[in-house]
Amino acid sequence: MGKKIYLSPSNQYNNTYATGGTNEMAQCDKIAKATATALKRCGFEVKVGKSGDTMQNRCNESDKFNADIHMPIHTNAYNGKVTGGTRIFCLNSNGRKAAEAVLKSLGSISPGTADSVSYQTGLYEINVPRALTVYVECEFHDTKTGSDWIRSNTAKIGEAICKGLCSYFGVVYKTAESESGGNHEPPSNESKLYIVRITSSNGVNIRKGPGTNYDITGAIPKGGAYTIVEEKSGSGAKKWGKLKSGAGWISLDFTQKIK
Numbered sequence: 112m113g114k115k116i117y118l119s120p121s122n123q124y125n126n127t128y129a130t131g132g133t134n135e136m137a138q139c140d141k142i143a144k145a146t147a148t149a150l151k152r153c154g155f156e157v158k159v160g161k162s163g164d165t166m167q168n169r170c171n172e173s174d175k176f177n178a179d180i181h182m183p184i185h186t187n188a189y190n191g192k193v194t195g196g197t198r199i200f201c202l203n204s205n206g207r208k209a210a211e212a213v214l215k216s217l218g219s220i221s222p223g224t225a226d227s228v229s230y231q232t233g234l235y236e237i238n239v240p241r242a243l244t245v246y247v248e249c250e251f252h253d254t255k256t257g258s259d260w261i262r263s264n265t266a267k268i269g270e271a272i273c274k275g276l277c278s279y280f281g282v283v284y285k286t287a288e289s290e291s292g293g294n295h296e297p298p299s300n301e302s303k304l305y306i307v308r309i310t311s312s313n314g315v316n317i318r319k320g321p322g323t324n325y326d327i328t329g330a331i332p333k334g335g336a337y338t339i340v341e342e343k344s345g346s347g348a349k350k351w352g353k354l355k356s357g358a359g360w361i362s363l364d365f366t367q368k369i370k
Contacts, residue, residue, distance in 0.1 A: 113154040114280050117178035118143040119169045119236060120160060121185040129191065129258040136163060138261055139184045142249060145269025146184065153277055153285050170239045180209065180276065181240035186261055188253035195257075196223025196356065200231040200246035202238065209245050211306065211336065211369050213275030218338050219304045220271055221250045222260050224356030226306075228336045247272065304340055307352065309333050311365035321360045323347030328359045336369060337361070 120139035127134050140162050147157045158176045160169040173181045187198060197218040199210040210228045218226035231237055237244045249268050251257040261268070270286075277284040309315055309331055317329040322345030331337065338355035345351045348362035 113156050114179045114276075114282075115156045115158070115176055115242075116150055116180045116182060116276065117169075117173035117176050117240075117242065118146055118157065118159045119166075119173070119181065119183045120162070121183070122163045122165070123185070124163070126186075126188060126252070128252045128262070129255050131258060131262050133262065135186050135252060138186060138252070138265070139249075141265045142261075142268050142272075143184050145266045146182075146272045147269075149270050149273035149287075150276065152287065153273060153282055155276070155282075166235050166239075170236060173240045173242055178240070178242040181236065181242040181244045182272075183236045183244070183246045184272075185246070185248050186250060186252040186257075187248040188251055191253045193251060194223045194254045195251045196226040197221045197250060198226070198248040199228045200234065200237060200248070201228065201244060202232065203230055206243050206245060209243060209276075209279045212279035213245055213247060213272055214336060215304070215306050215338070215369070216275035216278065217247070217249065217268065217271040218306070219355065220264070220267060222256055223250055224354075224358055225331075226336065226338050226355070229334075304338055304355070306336050306338050306369040307363065307366035308336050308369055309361075309365065310367050315361045315365050317354065317359040317361055318351075319359055321345035321351030321353070325360070331361070339363070 120143035121135045124134045124136040150157045199214045201210040314332040316327045318325040321343035339352035340355050341353040348364045350363040351360045352363045
């Protein structure tokens with residue numbers, strides 16, 4: 112019998128999108144449906160919370176389902192100017208590996224600049240369910256870039272979440288084409304991506320290029336998780352990594368690779 116995943120799409124219909132005349136609840140219902148389709152194809156048992164239902168009812172239903180993972184699905188917002196990437200929340204270190212697995216898959220396709228995993232102790236759907244909670248924020252919907260991307264990539268988001276859970280549970284990911292007897296999807300550059308956690312207490316500088324001879328363009332603090340898309344040698348460090356966001360390069364000497 113497959114692992115049980117309870118999907119809890121956002122009920123926040125008042126959170127409007129920057130484009131498309133839609134809202135967070137409507138789009139997260141679509142993402143949850145796409146995620147459920149992919150998960151079932153890969154052998155998971157899935158239950159999706161009723162559209163617009165309360166968090167209390169969702170958590171009770173998740174417990175009765177005996178879920179292995181409780182997964183709220185949301186989209187994020189800040190100030191209408193920041194397309195902030197994929198954010199995954201969990202309660203503590205017990206949920207970190209699952210959160211990082213989903214981040215690695217979903218973060219690699221989202222357009223934002225600051226993918227991360229963080230601990231959140233004040234969210235109802237993280238504290239209450241008996242199952243391990245992996246709380247997914249699928250990009251920022253209050254910018255045109257984020258809103259357009261979310262609305263245009265519902266199926267890809269669902270597949271990416273599924274891939275992350277397959278990786279965490281050691282389950283073989285099956286494409287829709289493989290299920291119908293078609294060809295497997297071709298390899299992509301996604302397999303070359305990986306995530307690092309910043310370990311230096313002072314954080315690390317972001318530079319225009321792979322070396323201390325390049326100008327500093329910003330900095331990122333200790334503890335954050337960031338996707339690396341390319342490695343190069345350069346002055347001042349053994350190895351430099353290019354951030355997926357395009358913000359620049361960081362020294363990998365002060366990071367830990369998340370496998």
